[in-house]
Amino acid sequence: MAITSLLPWKHGEKNVAIQRADNPVYSLQREMNRLFDDFFPTDFGLAPFKEFGPGEGFGAFSPSVDIAETDKEIKVSTELPGLSEDDIEVSLSGDTLTISGEKKAEKEDKGKNYYRMERSYGSFRRAIPLPCEVETDKVNATFKKGVLNIVLPKTSQAQEAVKKIAIRKG
Numbered sequence: 001m002a003i004t005s006l007l008p009w010k011h012g013e014k015n016v017a018i019q020r021a022d023n024p025v026y027s028l029q030r031e032m033n034r035l036f037d038d039f040f041p042t043d044f045g046l047a048p049f050k051e052f053g054p055g056e057g058f059g060a061f062s063p064s065v066d067i068a069e070t071d072k073e074i075k076v077s078t079e080l081p082g083l084s085e086d087d088i089e090v091s092l093s094g095d096t097l098t099i100s101g102e103k104k105a106e107k108e109d110k111g112k113n114y115y116r117m118e119r120s121y122g123s124f125r126r127a128i129p130l131p132c133e134v135e136t137d138k139v140n141a142t143f144k145k146g147v148l149n150i151v152l153p154k155t156s157q158a159q160e161a162v163k164k165i166a167i168r169k170g
Contacts, residue, residue: 065099065126071162074130076150085143090150092136099148100125132158 066077078099080088088101102123109116134152141150 074152078148081146090141095130097128
């Protein structure tokens, strides 16, 4: 069998009809995306954690979190620009670390013939499941220049549970 017999067109033929099977799930997704885009336009102006301006969507703030684990501790770092220590709450319950906060922003703009005052409020909450037990009385949290760093020392049982496996040359 020649490979050309498997092709849906013949060599030199210019008018080729291509049929595409449209998946109904994709069609539904496109319709839902269109519906939300119509209801929440990009210039809606309710992004509470950014400067006000066009191109900002509704509920645009979700702080990024970096987590690193060593043999002795777990380090959590999250960026919270524009917040202060008073706006942030850190709690540890069981095997879950919770970082939450609230931001209130006001922007006032005065001109010769106008006065504009915009206020926005919003909150966030990130719950991070911890992979092992930590010493709750030795947890340390620092906040500097908009970055929250949390160090969670592992318990001695959790440190002993880690077993290194030697890799042999094969």
